Amino acid sequence: MKPPTHSEIAIIGGGITGLATAYFLRRQGRDPIVLEKSLRLGGAIGTERVEGFLIEQGPNSILETTPVLQELIQGLGLPDQVVYAGERAKKRYIVRGGKLRPLPMSPPAFIASRLFSVHAKLRLLKEPFIPPAPPDADESLADFVRRRLGEEFLDYAINPFVAGVYAGRPEYLSVRSAFPKLHQLEQRYGSLIRGAILGAKERRRRAETEKTRARLLSFREGLGTLIDALAAHLGSAVTTGAEVQAVEAGESGYRIRYVVGGEQRQLTCAALVVTIPAHAYEKFPLPGKKRLAEALSRIDHPPVAVVFFGYRRAPESVPLDGFGMLLPEKENRRILGTLWNSTIFPQRAPAGGVALTTFVGGTRQPEYALLPEDRLIQMVQEELQDLMKIHAPPDVVRVVQWEKAIPQYEIGHQRILAEVEAHEAEHPGLYIAGNFRGGISVADCIRNAKELSQKVEKFLQPSRVSNATVLTYPRDA
Secondary structure: OOOOOEEEEEEEOOEHHHHHHHHHHHHOOOOOEEEEOOOOOEOOOOEEEEOOEEEEOOOOOEEOOOHHHHHHHHHOOOHHHEEEOOHHHHOEEEEEOOEEEEOOOOHHHHHHOOOOOHHHHHHHHHHHHOOOOOOOOOOEHHHHHHHHOOHHHHHHHHHHHHHHHOOOOOOOEEHHHHOHHHHHHHHHHOOHHHHHHHHHHHHHHOOOOOOOOOOEEEEOOOOHHHHHHHHHHHHHHEEEOEEEEEEEEOOOOEEEEEEEOOEEEEEEEEEEEEOOOHHHHHOOOOOOOHHHHHHHOOOOOOOEEEEEEEEOOOOOOOOOOOOEEEOOHHHOOOOOEEEOHHHHOOOOOOOOOEEEEEEEEOOOOHHHHOOOHHHHHHHHHHHHHHHHOOOOOOOEEEEEEEOOOOOOOEOOHHHHHHHHHHHHHHOOOEEEOOOOOOOOOHHHHHHHHHHHHHHHHHHHOOOOOOOOOOOOOOOOO
């Protein structure tokens, strides 16, 4: 079967954003084509089963914060594959003074907690009376938290949380860009505490769930299930191993020249959606991209190593009765945190076994993420021995090193996004998406994919483009 030479919509990039966008466009009656450079789909999402252990190479779960997620799951016929985190996973630990302290999840627990000093608890009483920052200020998350909640809350709540979500540091992240809801709470209500109380009604009206209350889900065979289902749904509309060599803008759309297995191909389209990572634009042949690529190159992607340990029999350790542990920077440890996978979800380890995933590097310690595998494994073993009292060697080990991992929404991120918007305005029918825009989580990417599909549909609405349409270009070379 000859590959198509024209499509209404071409999507470059077969990660979760590209695949979900294609899915939602199909639901709207469109026939997008997806081109992926790699031989596998899913981007950072990847799951494997090794000797009875389920290993996630990137994200381990999805927070159910948007109804669009369930829309996708239902549409793909996956409800019976969904698994939710158990009750024990609600308990999370922060290391302080070398010991695991439970993170308080309610006002009474906060008052009784040994994680924070009496001074830190009393400091929170000032929060409702602190005036908001100017609405256009691009303040770091560290400055924001220090100003509103105090230094200790920054050190032992926000710093480890940011390490767990972004593998970043609050001193660099922009509160407006990385945590827009915090910024909005302050601006609208003048206080985070007042906003948390009064904003609950608005979230219910929008059918959104606060992240601290959202349910955590995955699938029986991991997040790779979602990628496999999207790939199956899209079928021959997806081409892997497709290396784009040129993109040309014409009077009626775009022409893409690409290579698959040494074969030269081309595809014309009325609308083009690009979902490659921000750091990939430097070498991607997008027309008129100089300012765009320069702007996107300013987004930092620190390296992160994912180190999985599987134990066929539960080793002696601290009680594994929670989601896992996070390490504040002040503790001067060599890891960011560890997920207790076999506590969070069922069937992550053989019966009686334990599965743990440790994250290393990030903005805090990028040099550790790219250590040789043997040194990484030894380092993680030493840290888990000291912190979790695990002395037994793991039976199964898997190391995945991401040289460029999570995009950091740092100070100035809004200016970068302004360049993206300007480039789209100059090139009608071109849409730029990915986890550097609109949120880094899997749920964010899925929500953004649906919104993007609606924008593309609106662009094509005035005159639905026929597959027989001939597009014209300034040159035909």
